[in-house]
Amino acid sequence: MGQLTLTAERVVELPPHQVYGMFGSGSGAGWLFDAHCAEVAVGAMVTLRVPLESGGGRPADIVGRISGLAAGRRIDITHHLPWRGRLRMRFDPRESGGTRVRVTAEIGSEALPWLMRRRGIPATGSVPEGAHPVGLLCSKSGPASVFAAATENLALLGAEQVNADGGVNGREMRVLVGDDATDPRTAAAETRRLIRAGCRAIITNVTSQSFNAISAVARRAGVLVIYTPVNEGGPAHDLVFRLGERPEGQLDAAVRRLMGATGGRHWYLAGNDYSWPRDSNVWARRVIARHGGAVVGETYRALGTDDFSSLIDDIAASGADLVLSTFVGADEVAFEQQCHAMGLRAQCRTLALALDEFTRSAIGDAASSGLWSVFGYFENLDNAANRALVDSYYREFGRWAPPPSSITESVYEALHLYTGAARAAGDDEPLTIARELRGRSFDGPRGTVAISGPNAYRQPLMVAEAGNGGFSLVAEVEPSRERDSARLRWS
């Protein structure tokens, strides 16, 4: 993989320890793209806000972790979003006083085409002759970008395994990545770009509103689309497959248990303003009523909201003792951090339907402790297939790579399911592969998953509670029957 190195330096009046001490404080004073981190310590998550678009467009977040440190002298950041790279800062004292600050930015090979497209310069991307291209559309920027790095890593890992096993009908599988910027119009444009580049199948891990835009373009072009994350379902189509957890299954698994564990029964429903949260809450009202609970409030906020204080005041005043959160990505991070900071945890327990490992770690241990989540996969699931996946993942992408989660691991499964279908079909024809996808199953890290139709995906579900460093299991629920949590091995 190629790498580009950029450097810059500046002499400032303050001594090194003072400049070093300012790093990461955010709010206009964090310097280096207004860096923000909870602490300057190895492993701490850092967000840098980069104004990539001329004319004041939405800045992109560089998200990474502090990967090296020498107090007062050096800070290294390894990041995976929106491209892979490393930032190194050195603080050298000057004899005449002040500090020479040197910044080195090492930029991974995928950055340039992404930046060119972001700046409006065409960069289609090419596929080597004879390769089998598969599109991957994820959100490398915007509020849903927290999932993108692990999504891309797991797709690349899946493709590597497919290629080590002979590829797709003797041809190398090549994954072409698109970025929807968490925006449906960009999603449609990126879909067209991937199709122009030769993709006849696209795997997507985006919000439902982007997915609707993608599937409309893909259907018209006769391209197969596989949607992998949690989703609310939708109209059936021969070329459109929706995997992922469904709200009805998640809510059936978690609502009764959370009410039983806490004694709470008054729910406040809060989420982003698009189809998945709204449809989830239609189901939530039914499930909550079935278990003797009541809904005392329901509120939506636009994707990209970063101030939830009025909503949190409203929840506190509603008398709710339980919250169902359907916020996504950066919005979920901000919402939970602010609930914690404003003292709502003393009144309410929360079930969050899109709270995965990376989101939890971005929220932080203190603010995420006690939150409930429900998914078909968690990183610490202790079975041979998952141990092998997690080992390969960190060996390939390093210890600072964002953790795999249900939202992102689903892409790895989708690639394997797609490969099995393409091999069975024996050609690249999307409709033939789609026929082979129906009825196909895969024994992977989350157990056996099976596609019985474009809108039917069977998988086990697990209810888990966030604590320091990760999730602990509350219960496992099979698609058709529940079983004792003791039967599930959890590391």
Add this chain to the structure above:
Amino acid sequence: MDSHDDFAVLTDPVCQKILAVLDRNGETSFDGIAAEIGAHGTGALYTRLHLLREHGLVSCRDDDGTARFAISYEGPARQVVSFLTELLHTSLGDLDHVTRRVADGEVRQLGRGGREGRTA
């Protein structure tokens, strides 16, 4: 190297050295570049200069029979790299601005996780 990939050109170590020489010296002859990055053969240098020209990253001017090369800022990939470099410099410029405000006492608290405080 994929001759159609701007990034491959920009990340090639010999191309980077050529660009660094041209950045430092401005317009330079083939022999001048070769003298500075010496370890590479004439063939390798010629190939890289050809690629850099093909991608619009380097321009070439014939001056009395001696080809002289210079960085061209027309190449799209180069434009993006220039943009990133400028961003990095601007951000460090912000550091200068913040430290001056600290020195002047305008900003009295820069606590991590908190908000920037101001004197009354």
